[in-house]
Amino acid sequence: MSGVARADAAPVNNPPNILFILADDLGWADISAGASGANNFSQYNETATLERLAREGVQFTHATAQANCAPSRAALLSGQYGVRPTNNVYALGDLNRGGTDTMLVGPAQGLPGTGADALPAAALTIAETLKTTGYKTGYFGKYHVAESEASIRRDHGFEVTRGGTEAGHPNNYHAINGSFLPSGIGRSLDIYAKPYTQEYVDTKIKPYSEGVPVATMDALVGTNKHLTDAVTDATIDFMDESKGANPFFAFLGEYAVHEPVSESEARLDLWEKYRVKTPVEGEPSGAPYAALMEGVDQSVERILKYLESTPDPRNSAQMLADNTLVVFTSDNGGLSVHANNGPLRGQKGELREGGIRVPMIVWSSNPSLVHGGRSSSVPVNNVDYYPTFAAMAGASVPSEYPLDGADLSGVLNDPTATVDRSQFWHFPGYLVENGRVQRPQSVIRSGRWKLVYSYETRNWSLFDLVADAGEADNRASLEPLAVKRLGTKLMHWLDDMNAPLATLRPGKPPVTIETSGVTYSNGRMALHNNEKIVVKPGQQLPIVAEFPVGFDKISLSNSLPSAPLTANDQVGGFRAGMIRLAPPIAGGEPVETRVIGQTFTVPTKASLNNFAVRAQGDMTFGSGTHVVELALMEDTDGDGTGDTQVGASHRYDLANTSITAGQYVGMPLKLRPVVDAGKTYQFELFWTEADPSHSLNLDRSDDGAGAYANGQFVNLLDDATFPAGSRMTTLPRDLIFAVEGSGIS
Template sequence: MLTMLTLTLSLVVPAPATPAEDPPNIILILADDLGWTDVSGGRMNLGHGSDFYETPHLDRLAAEGMAFPHAYAAGANCSPTRAALMSGQYAPRTGVYTVGSLDRTGRGPEPPLRGIATRPDLSAETVTMAERLQGRGYATCHIGKYHVGGQKGTRGTTPSEQGFDENFGGGPAGHAGRSFADASGRFGPRVGPELDAFARPGTHLTDAVTDAAIDFMGRHADRPFFVQLAHYAVHTPIRGQGRPDLVARFRSRGAPASEHRDADYAALVAGIDESLGRVRRFLSETRDGRGRRLSARTLIIVTSDNGGLTGPAGVTANTPLKGQKGEYHEGGIRVPLVFWYPARIPAGGICHEPVTTVDLLPTVLGVAGIAAATDEVIDGSDLAPLLRDPTATLGRDGIFWHFPGYLRQSGRDARPVSIIRRGRWKLVYRYEETRCALFDLRADPGEATDRADDEPAVTTSLRTRLAAWLDDVGGLPPVHRDSGRPAAGP
């Protein structure tokens, strides 16, 4: 059964801040569409780092902090993951299941089921991570892509209404449209105009969001701050969107052995990595009013909102994982994740416990010394035990996804599923077939072999846990297209 999480200070690692001491600064860096294998180091992806893309700063962060190679996005595309990040809740609670409609069925015959309704924004009633930190005395700032607030017809959902003291660029748009400021020094209508203050003609978006972050941190160095730095990269469009000096660097290289070979995409990845390097340099060189380096009291978390987009619109590859952004195969939901806090987190850890986006809110609250109320429902788990000991486990039923609809466009074929990942096993309930598929991800990360018939006890156990979770969170099934009747669940 799903457990309501009440944070207690005795479980917090890093040690919780008390009223007499400052809680640590928190920087949450969220890349857009950065896949599990889109980083060059192997600590985050079981040795499957890219031989073409370059992320030396992120690789160093992972070596100095803790990497989670079994980390997952809460959704297979942008909005559901961002809603989960802000709320600590799974999609059935937030109502944010996907971008747009859950009934994007593509061309050809209509499928037998129809997707349910989905929200475009996080509810104004949701108490967000930023609001909780704001109440603890943090200066809060969102920079970059937001995409879960300000949609037409919604109220109270913009970043400034959801706990952020300052917002640079965050709005309802799902992508920027272009990566460079125009001749007038503006990024255009899909990027919030506040970010234009950090642009001049030709400025790259990644550089501007980094400048905005450094400016905010510099102005708030004497109090705890929370920065949500949400890059627009590496979302489409890709062609012509990389910074020219970086594109030239990758074009001058020989052909790699892997499927990673697009210079524009590599330049966008490198830009994100350079941004991290600039942030870390600022932290190490800047002291607060008491003479303390900011790097000594700052937690950095880096992750992505979903897996890489491979084709036909994408240019990267998720090998050895199956699938891509928008699909609930591993390639669509497995993402890089690193925690870095040198004062508290031992260097060099690699934790193999499966974790997910909903875990970030309770973990951040614990670090900040904020206890959740006993009547609050937070679906995630505080990762404190893992940050203390990477060999630890969380002892929970598993991590879950519920996608009651379709995304059959642009080469993707996402159909209604509910999923549980527990230990080495991933069970996928397919609503069209009313049956389960079972994959041993330790032996078969590419999900090539269905083991459901070979492992009936595992299948039954996971199916039971999945059904209980759906009942707990109120996960509604898709409906039959002809009759409107709910489809049978697990």
């Protein structure tokens, strides 16, 4: 699924306010709300407010993000994966954080020229989209993916910002001399940097504290303001100032619980509480981390109290909470030195579940927005927030700006709703430091399955995340069909995205790959028939698939005549070779198999015809869906794939028919479109079938003189001369099928 672009979004009469709260580096099981972590939760950290949200809202047990701070924020704000040019943030800093002797070298990332971990001005952020429908937009706290605070307002659509800069973490969590400038986050938050007063402690700390002596809280008076309290103050003030005729979008980017984590970084009263609390065996969280965590929980509670006690100017006799969507989540998994990722393997910075799975709770006091009191196992990715918020706001997204996520608004208010799509991660570099080991990998998640390709070893790993959340049991050798199905989608996605790959490091010996499979590198897929590929230093190391794809791989070529040809001459002369269409992966409901041919360009105007499909054996088709269809597509936008159908397709329905082995289907399929010289085309064949015992062959009919591209016969409509040495081929772009549909196990 390439995403949803809501260019035709329906208007919403009373769009909700949206409050998005993003914790930093929070582990999947760090909060004390069990359901939000599939009954994996902290027994040490106290997060009573998040427990309440989990009880009353929807807790997503399979919510994921990107593996690190900057790429996660870039994906969330842009609605796009890092492979998109209007994102291009894969990692924090760069893709070569593994030393100078790694096998591969990651490509450049970030802004062109500087490499800064920042979204380009061309990115259309969720704030910019919501503004088109009248939303007031404000950002408070950690931003990280801008070159400056000014660029957040100028380029990214937030009208008000406080505390957000290019900084990825604070130097310290307390103001110094009434300023957060020494913390490394600029002066915009300094309006909230004054030391604690008695009034502040009495009204904004004591009502939200549990288990802390009054004297301990009173001791805060005159001490330096904590960053978590300051960004909370700024968020509440923005909501209060923005409520009115238009809805608001408030983004609170908590700095906690990112490092530094120490006694001096926690708020004094919360540090004293946990200092005397007995540690829980098996939990990494210590007193400083737990104190920072509870500070975030109190931040959420203060905001909820404001929403529930403040009348809504747009809805008489209602409070703001009755028309506000609240989302709480984290930017990535936690660091294992502090965080509790439960049974998940890995940590922040890694594509294992411990690095990408995050707590996620969605809440509203309005059941038409959120049907709460439940948990959901629907897989969620943080690119989904953009299309979800846009849909709920009735905002349109230009069709030329692709979104990679799915609209979850139906899932929020309908317990039976689901989202059927795949999720992708691509990391073409290294993060090997401080206990983290992330090497070049590409990943796809579809349903219960997670498939991982490791470029250095050219290995595929498959995990059943429902039965094996800890990714301990590699099922690749036991589930070859799942590997084939997901691997096919992953390679097509990389190809569609023109994803960059890591290159072989200078000075390393060439890598020789012998394959009869399919590879992707340098922006294209290629089929190989017992070929030897040599990758030299500086060249991309491809992804290699040796799947049991269930058909014969062919590569036929013939010399083209160099003598001049005249109109109506036929070109070609192949007689042998075929491609066997694999049957559906599993019986049941019809599955559509799509075969995409290699793009080709003809040197002269011509008509193409006689593309045949033969029966592999004797077959009888009953009622139901048994359809073969052939279409010619023209590449009109120059992206290397056909996008506009040329003429009518040829469709043949096999329902209630019988055919014998070798018999043509559709007499045969005769598609006779006219193609123009110099234009690029691509054939697509679709076979919709439910019975796994049926199998067909792609072949050429016996009539006609030859083939020009993809097995198509060519009758020239104009005179032409082929340069000496020219050859024609039937090598398809790829022979792995993109199989999608129900009935797939």
